[in-house]
Amino acid sequence: MSSDATIKVLLLGAGALGSIFAWRLQEGDKAKVTVVCRSNYSIVKSRGFSIVSEAYGKHTYHPNKVVRSVEDAVSDGTVYDFIIVCTKALPNLSDDSEMIVPAVNGNKTTIILIQNGIGIEKAFCVRFPESPIVSAVAYIDVSQPSDGVIEHGSNAMLLMGLCASENANYDTAAVNKSLQSVSGIWNDNGATCTIVENIQRFRWLKLVWNASFNTVSVVSGGNDTRQMLADPYCKGLIRNLMTEVYKIGEAATGEPLPVLLGADSPDAFIASTEANKTPVCPSMLMDFRARRPMEHEVILKRPLDVAKRLGIHAPYMEAVYALVVMVEKGYLSSRL
Amino acid sequence: MSSDATIKVLLLGAGALGSIFAWRLQEGDKAKVTVVCRSNYSIVKSRGFSIVSEAYGKHTYHPNKVVRSVEDAVSDGTVYDFIIVCTKALPNLSDDSEMIVPAVNGNKTTIILIQNGIGIEKAFCVRFPESPIVSAVAYIDVSQPSDGVIEHGSNAMLLMGLCASENANYDTAAVNKSLQSVSGIWNDNGATCTIVENIQRFRWLKLVWNASFNTVSVVSGGNDTRQMLADPYCKGLIRNLMTEVYKIGEAATGEPLPVLLGADSPDAFIASTEANKTPVCPSMLMDFRARRPMEHEVILKRPLDVAKRLGIHAPYMEAVYALVVMVEKGYLSSRL
Numbered sequence: 001m002s003s004d005a006t007i008k009v010l011l012l013g014a015g016a017l018g019s020i021f022a023w024r025l026q027e028g029d030k031a032k033v034t035v036v037c038r039s040n041y042s043i044v045k046s047r048g049f050s051i052v053s054e055a056y057g058k059h060t061y062h063p064n065k066v067v068r069s070v071e072d073a074v075s076d077g078t079v080y081d082f083i084i085v086c087t088k089a090l091p092n093l094s095d096d097s098e099m100i101v102p103a104v105n106g107n108k109t110t111i112i113l114i115q116n117g118i119g120i121e122k123a124f125c126v127r128f129p130e131s132p133i134v135s136a137v138a139y140i141d142v143s144q145p146s147d148g149v150i151e152h153g154s155n156a157m158l159l160m161g162l163c164a165s166e167n168a169n170y171d172t173a174a175v176n177k178s179l180q181s182v183s184g185i186w187n188d189n190g191a192t193c194t195i196v197e198n199i200q201r202f203r204w205l206k207l208v209w210n211a212s213f214n215t216v217s218v219v220s221g222g223n224d225t226r227q228m229l230a231d232p233y234c235k236g237l238i239r240n241l242m243t244e245v246y247k248i249g250e251a252a253t254g255e256p257l258p259v260l261l262g263a264d265s266p267d268a269f270i271a272s273t274e275a276n277k278t279p280v281c282p283s284m285l286m287d288f289r290a291r292r293p294m295e296h297e298v299i300l301k302r303p304l305d306v307a308k309r310l311g312i313h314a315p316y317m318e319a320v321y322a323l324v325v326m327v328e329k330g331y332l333s334s335r336l
Numbered sequence: 337m338s339s340d341a342t343i344k345v346l347l348l349g350a351g352a353l354g355s356i357f358a359w360r361l362q363e364g365d366k367a368k369v370t371v372v373c374r375s376n377y378s379i380v381k382s383r384g385f386s387i388v389s390e391a392y393g394k395h396t397y398h399p400n401k402v403v404r405s406v407e408d409a410v411s412d413g414t415v416y417d418f419i420i421v422c423t424k425a426l427p428n429l430s431d432d433s434e435m436i437v438p439a440v441n442g443n444k445t446t447i448i449l450i451q452n453g454i455g456i457e458k459a460f461c462v463r464f465p466e467s468p469i470v471s472a473v474a475y476i477d478v479s480q481p482s483d484g485v486i487e488h489g490s491n492a493m494l495l496m497g498l499c500a501s502e503n504a505n506y507d508t509a510a511v512n513k514s515l516q517s518v519s520g521i522w523n524d525n526g527a528t529c530t531i532v533e534n535i536q537r538f539r540w541l542k543l544v545w546n547a548s549f550n551t552v553s554v555v556s557g558g559n560d561t562r563q564m565l566a567d568p569y570c571k572g573l574i575r576n577l578m579t580e581v582y583k584i585g586e587a588a589t590g591e592p593l594p595v596l597l598g599a600d601s602p603d604a605f606i607a608s609t610e611a612n613k614t615p616v617c618p619s620m621l622m623d624f625r626a627r628r629p630m631e632h633e634v635i636l637k638r639p640l641d642v643a644k645r646l647g648i649h650a651p652y653m654e655a656v657y658a659l660v661v662m663v664e665k666g667y668l669s670s671r672l
Contacts, residue, residue: 219555220662231665233658240651315576315651322569323659326556329567 007031007182010073010080010103012096013087014040014063016144019049020156021086021114023061024191031185034065034073034080040147041068053152055190070102082110082182085124088287089115092297097123106130107170110178112160114138116210117298118203118306121163129167132175135199136160137206143286156191158183161199204249205257208269210284210299211317212241217285218294219323226279235270237316242266244314248307284324291331296324343367343518346409346416346439348432349423350376350399352480355385356492357422357450359397360527367521370401370409370416376483377404389488391526406438418446418518421460424623425451428633433459442466443506446514448496450474452546453634454539454642457499465503468511471535472496473542479622492527494519497535540585541593544605546620546635547653548577553621554630555659562615571606573652578602580650584643620660627667632660 007030011022014035026033037044048062067073073080080103087096103109111124112134124133137160141153160183162175179195186193196202216238217223228234243266249257263269273280287294300321307314343366347358350371362369373380384398403409409416416439423432439445447460448470460469473496477489496519498511515531522529532538552574553559564570579602585593599605609616623630636657643650 216659220659221666223662223666227665228662231658231662233654234662237655237658240654316655318569318576319573319652319655322567322573323552323556326559326564326567326570329563330557330559 007082007178007185008078008080009033009082009084009182010036010070010100011063011084011086012036012070012100013085014044014049014066015086016142016150016152017114017138017140018084018086019051019061019144019150020053020140020142020152021084021138021158021186021191022063023049023051023059024056024156024186024189025182026061026064027189028185031182032064034067034078035063036067036070036073038068040144041066043148047148049148049150051150051152053150054154055152055156070100074102079105080109081178082112084112084114086114088293089117089120089295089298090293091120091123092301093293095123097127101127104128104131107132107168110134110175112136112182114158115298116206116295117302118207119302120298125163125165129165130169132168132170133163133165134160134179135163135203137199137202139206158186158191158193159196159199159202160193161196161202163199198253198255201249201253201255201258202260204245204253205260205263207249207299207303208242208245208257208263208266209273210282210295211245211303211320212238212269213273213280214282214284215296215300215320215324216241217282218288218327219320222285222288224279224281224285225273225276229270229274239266239270240316241320242269244307244312244317245303248303248310248312248314251310251312252306288327288331293332294324294328296321296328300324343418343514343521344414344416345369345418345420345518346372346406346436347399347420347422348372348406348436349421350380350385351422352478352486352488353450353474353476354420354422355387355397355480355486356389356476356478356488357420357474357494357522357527358399359385359387359395360392360492360522360525361518362397362400363525364521367518368400370403370414371399372403372406372409374404376480377402379484383484385484385486387486387488389486390490391488391492406436410438415441416445417514418448420448420450422450424629425453425456425631425634426629427456427459428637429629431459433463437463440464440467443468443504446470446511448472448518450494451634452542452631453638454543455638456634461499461501465501466505468504468506468508469499469501470496470515471499471539473535473538475542494522494527494529495532495535495538496529497532497538499535534589534591537585537589537591537594538596540581540589541596541599543585543635543639544578544581544593544599544602545609546618546631547581547639547656548574548605549609549616550618550620551632551636551656551660552577553618554624554663555656558621558624560615560617560621561609561612565606565610575602575606576652577656578605580643580648580653581639584639584646584648584650587646587648588642624663624667629668630660630664632657632664636660
């Protein structure tokens with residue numbers, strides 16, 4: 001950690017999710033946060049993020065520093081203790097590990113990946129074998145209806161865990177301690193952050209929802225959770241996809257998937273979604289409607305690769321993967 | 337058969353396919369054909385069908401009689417020997433057997449069903465237990481780009497067979513003889529018509545293509561055969577769907593599916609489709625683009641019901657069925 005005792009953080013992907021976790025980290029001045037903004041750079045640089053949050057109130061959040069690129073973030077010689085990657089996980093299109101190269105200082109930089117899906121750590125572990133890599137799963141209800149304007153619901157929850165590394169030349173205890181201090185700041189500022197033993201179990205648990213509702217919302221032609229659950233066959237497909245994720249995840253992690261918010265089975269996931277007062281538009285549906293690339297590689301393809309390696313047949317996920325890729329091809333090619 | 341030795345035929349669903357088979361039956365005056373037109377009634381009544389056919393040339397076809405309904409078709413006391421049903425098979429939306437009631441005269445009327453899918457005969461067998469029911473499968477490349485305007489390719493092929501009936505009180509030999517005379521007229525007029533023993537095998541064989549290319553063309557977001565086959569995962573999905581149809585069809589009919597035009601396996605179907613010079617827009621894709629109801633009930637749901645009864649697991653068809661129903665719901669509901 002840097003000598004002046006203030007944690008220096010670089011956050012990439014300052015969209016809806018990233019802005020809330022950046023804000024909750026900077027609050028109280030125990031961390032200095034530089035955010036890399038892309039599409040929303042101009043507006044955030046000049047006016048900050050205009051946030052309306054059920055949990056934290058209405059606030060204009062000005063990051064300590066707003067930059068356009070990682071190069072700009074290090075041009076003044078700042079050495080970052082943490083790099084937090086909140087970008088959409090699209091390894092089939094771009095390698096985000098390459099982007100952060102200028103800011104990584106071997107074992108002095110801990111990289112926290114707050115992303116969806118399975119297998120997102122690999123590119124980072126390969127490129128930065130000396131750096132501690134932390135895998136994180138977020139549960140947060142947040143959107144950015146226009147550049148720099150953030151609407152947040154009532155909770156922000158983060159689960160994170162250090163990835164096991166065979167050739168780590170860092171002091172694991174020291175890394176965990178600094179991770180605890182970051183976690184402590186988030187918790188002090190109302191974002192529930194928990195460090196867990198086997199983070200992969202939680203990644204698979206989150207995938208239960210993402211590989212089913214998210215993907216079906218798109219390939220069914222654009223439906224929210226209520227519309228999907230109103231049809232018995234569509235509901236059955238969602239249950240079958242969830243069952244496949246449970247099966248692959250439990251085989252891959254060697255343990256039952258954890259229970260979070262009472263969800264311990266496909267039926268429990270479906271029941272809690274049915275109990276929502278307002279229907280949910282999954283993030284993949286929003287990407288679909290905005291004709292943006294979708295996270296199908298980490299949400300379906302890599303889990304299917306794991307299934308194949310383990311000899312598990314997952315026909316529902318296979319079918320949906322083939323279709324979601326075709327749907328995306330259709331609109332990305334016509335966008336050219 | 338009626339006393340004047342001219343076969344009297346009533347044809348329902350005088351769209352693209354129906355108009356060609358009606359024309360090829362009327363040609364030579366051995367059959368008198370009355371067609372029931374719905375959306376294209378006015379234009380066909382006044383101007384006939386304007387047909388451009390690679391096989392039969394350019395011609396304006398005037399049916400012997402054009403009517404708006406079955407009631408109108410029988411109002412002059414005409415007794416029909418054959419009723420040919422060429423409507424789209426949408427038993428989830430309408431029961432076409434009900435529509436022909438006024439024209440059915442017990443065992444004196446033979447009903448020929450030229451429709452896609454599985455289980456289309458049932459409603460007719462139940463409603464008309466005394467009438468010979470003929471199940472037919474058509475292979476024809478034809479479209480109706482505007483009302484009454486028909487574009488036809490180079491072939492029109494029909495396979496048909498009398499459905500076995502336990503309580504038939506008709507003379508099967510006589511029915512087969514009259515069926516042969518109809519078949520003979522078609523063959524004389526260049527439409528290949530073959531009477532086969534086990535027509536269900538041929539229904540399942542046609543389903544191999546319809547349950548795969550047709551359905552995937554829609555749920556993949558609207559793709560023709562070339563676009564589908566260009567993607568390895570989409571091609572894999574098509575092969576998996578075909579394999580399921582083979583499996584269910586062979587179990588249901590108790591025989592291997594027949595070989596037609598060299599197609600004896602999923603790979604052969606795919607190879608012959610790949611060899612097409614021009615990509616094919618499946619009929620379901622055309623319905624999807626025109627926001628019309630699709631034949632998913634007879635192309636997926638009823639085959640899945642058969643699979644269930646036989647204890648065969650067909651997850652790819654299940655997934656695609658759930659999705660195609662959702663896609664249709666989306667556009668039919670927004671049409672209201």
